[in-house]
Amino acid sequence: MNDVKKSEVGKHGQKREPLIHITKRVGVPIWKSIMIRAIAIGAALVVCGVLTMLFTGDNPLSIYASFFVGAFGDPQKIWFTMQNLVILLGIALAVTPAFKMKFWNTGAEGQVLAGGLATAMCMFWLGGKIPDWFLIIVMLTAGVAAGMLWGILPAVFKAKWNTNETLFTLMMNYVAIQLIEWFLKIADKTGSNTVGPTVLKYGWLPDLFGQKYLFNIIVVAALTVFIYIYLKYSKHGYEISVVGESEKTARYIGINVPKVIIRTMALSGAICGLMGFLLVGVTSHSISADTAGGRGFTAIMVSWLAQFNPIFMVLTSLLLVFLGRGAEEVSTKFDLNQSFSDIVTGIILFFIIGCEFFIRYKVNFRGHHEKKENN
Amino acid sequence: MDIIITFIQRAIMQGTPLLFGSTGEIITEKSGNLNLGIPGIMYIGGISGVIGGFFYQNSGVRLNSFLAILIPTACALLGSALASLLYCFLTVTLRANQNVTGLALTTFGVGFGNFFGGSLIRLVNSDTPSISLVTLSKAFRKPLPFAEDLGVFGELFLSYGFMVYLAVIIAIAAGVILTKTRLGLNLRAVGENPATADAAGINVTAYKYGATVIGGMIAGLGGLYYVMDYSNGGWENNAFGDRGWLAIALVIFAVWKPIIGIIGSYLFGGLYILYNYINVSMSVQPLIQMLPYVVTIIVLILISIRKKRETQPPASLGQPYFREER
């Protein structure tokens, strides 16, 4: 960044300060950082509203109302929003320990899919051959193990040879996707791109209190608390922070850095695998390359936007899910394309990503000093 | 024999969008920006070209092949340039996390492509879920002269639309510029060590912006090629698929060298369609399509184990630069 936008010696040798001068902020008060974020979200909502207005010709208020209806309009919608929320939150929680360690895991999508695939494979090949309760245990184990494997593999190479983890994990996503395609072709000879409940008919978990999604919600709520405590109060969490802040310090105090990297990615992958299990085994009883639906990527943003704080993550994932569901409602109502929600999500993300700058840095304009002196 | 020629032809055509994408991403990464928004930018490039072409085709004027190429190309370049600018503004000027910004841009870009693709489809009241610019596509697909007269040579080397050659030319030019010129030296310096480049008087911001925007525009051409040439001018939502990510994989496979990227792209292209040409069961197809990613992972591992300085990713890849950081 060229911090000094303009500098020239004016006439008569009079000096001119640079127009914009950027300095790092030290210790931003919490209210200020919250305010900046709130302004950014507000601005993003306005932009989304205006955009929607342009496409639909509807008035802004009714657009926002539609957003709300889409997300919370009736109990069914609320349940569905909650389901989307907890899955996204779960994946975001999964990637967080790795991120705190500054291990840029972009492979959550693949880890979820690997977990889902392992679950589906158990349902397909073992279904009906072993008792359902046992099958469910096997599915869970297999799902978690597969996610863990997808997480550990890049971690081992990172720990041993410092292999670039962003690119490695990214590639693993597509390995998982192609493996799912392979499974689909085996499980469904018709060439369909989804294998559904008619094929995966064993190993269904009974609905809790008649609510399809309640189980997921409870699992993820527990997970939120677990990750919060794990990161903040456990020795493992403390080691993760130290490794993330400074590997040199970690070695100095005798932390086995490769072990922490691998252990943390095993946890990340395992939770992703669990999410895959919830999606395939518990909720939809179907699998496709779209099962994770890009949430592996969105989760990265959720976690980052929440500054890796599990409690804030509830809010950031709620925000994104709300917008996504809302935009879907708008696009259905006005007969727009379903991808409208991706655009809205993109816009809100850009605003929040951009506003972080104003939290971390201070922009000083020219004349800042003179004013002070005159006072 | 014929089948081999067809296979090579298809591999080259499959590889071309990847080549555009990877050349663009190499230039971008050489400036230290890991732009994971490239898949989105390729969508934006493609749809922008389609929008431009669509309005030109439906404008009622007599179509001429020069404008038929110029308008979609200009629109694709503009669309992808704007998207890259947004990425730069967030990551360079506002120093946001590159991974997060890139992923957001991909979400946005894919959504943008499908949304406007979908809207255009609705505009023409077409029954099929796709849009077709066959007339314009012909201009893009026009082979080189003598392609039909020179037998196998003509088929293998001259039978493609101009963008196939453009991709190769851009890749070679990028390779030469990066290694042989001052411009390339400065750019590599920015990606290796921005503080040093800054101290040497190189405008780090300008280079990051320049490389990322030009890289994005090149990648955008990949999207344009895919719709206007490869798909005969037909836009279908999500048809572009994971090619953007494959392009990013290719960057690693090519160890950040655009000229290796040329061979790599045709290899990846070949692997992508190989299942059509060999006798394997349906279920094995995805496993073959998985190969490019697996090969990339292996390359990534090998370069990290060998630690040869010349094949490492740019040292500052993914890091924001702030001069007064202390």
Add this chain to the structure above:
Amino acid sequence: MEAYALELKKVTKHFGSIVANKNVNLALRKGEILAVLGENGSGKTTLMNMIAGIYFPDEGEIYINGEQVIIASPKDAFKYKIGMVHQHFRLIDVFTAAENIVLGVKNENKRLSKAVESVKAISEKYGFELDPKKKIYEMSVSEKQTVEILKVLYRGADILILDEPTAVLTPQETKKLFDVMRRMKEDGKSIIIITHKMHEVMEISDRVAILRKGEYIDTVETAATDENQLTEMMVGKKVALNIDRTDPVNPKERLRITGLNTVNKENVKTLSDVSFSVYGGEILGIAGIAGSGQRELLESVAGLQPIESGEITYFAPATKENGTEDDEPVNLRDKTPIQIRDLGVRLSFVPEDRLGMGLVGNMDIIDNMMLRSYRGGRSVFVDRKPPHELADEIIKSLEVVTPGATTPVRRLSGGNVQKVLVGREIAAAPTVLMAAYPVRGLDINSSYMIYNLLNQQKEHGVAVIFVGEDLDVLTELCDRILVLCGGKITGILDGRKAKKEEIGLLMTKVEGGIANE
């Protein structure tokens, strides 16, 4: 009178709440070598960085040849023909020497192949020996420095700033450098050299400018002054440090190192055949120019550095519990820090890199206290209560200036950061305490507090190893002084009798010694 080549008037620069430079004036004549003298942390480098366009001054004016200028970027600095050779080299590892030298220069030939020839031409003019096609990562430190200087010359700089260029050089290399500098001076260049080696100041400079704690003191003609006067101006008072020094009581061998050899990543020897012992109740000083193997030595003991050959033995004090009369030897070779601790070895280590190694900048004081102790106990959770108490105690007893125990340590000033680190290491009740440059960058008061802490430890019977750079401190604080040069021990002296000159000589004794970064 002819205008100054460069003049600074009332330049001020803040970093957050820290004032790095306050109302500094500086004038450089044409064709002279000006030495800028000041202790570590006196603001020399910051000042130079403002001339080179790396930092932008908050207040003040800069004149070149009598005209006021704004230097807002390195580019502007080049425009005014200012070139700086930084202490930490700014070179790109994967580039060749020639590529680094021509980097960022705009001139007629766009082709890189031409660069090699022009670099050769300049090398010959000033008498450098350098292969322009050699990659930086294959180079020695002095070769890298040559590239840096060539870089500046290639740009046609008239004003050269050399930031502690001799710190990493052997005497021979320093001599060569000074020859080159004189040749450049004859060529009409104006040169600023930063150093804190007094004999170099006297040897090379025409005039000396002195900075102290970010403030400008004076500029004097070198011929009209002497080392004593300069030192006085630099530190502000006569260098009678008056550090207390008691005689070692009941010295017992605590650490024995025999035949220690280490190599670095490039397989260059960093320590060769180092043997010595440290005794309880004494302070053993380690002197040497930067990079003579000090870091490798301490890190070998701490279990952070792989050892080629040699033995490191620790003698645990005899206690009533283990019933032994004699001290029990513990082999520390090839042990990890954890293994060392699990063996019951009471070893504390204050590393040179405080915020990068000893502490975590973004963590608060409590969590930093916990670095050493968090592993204790079987619980999977950390217990923040004892570290909190320890943090409060250290803040109180060492007078750490901080808003509280929950303040991230990176927001503390250098002296307070060091108090936190030393406090923590001492709280571990060590038998052997190693401290690398513990007073670097600290103000006088904090420095004395550290000396006192080390002395207290000594009186408690701890074996203290003190790696220092200031010979005055070494000769007043230490009981014995071990001198390292190029990874070898060139002498172990009695701290009470050793002369600074004698140590200085030993520090530069080995010919072609290995200097590493």
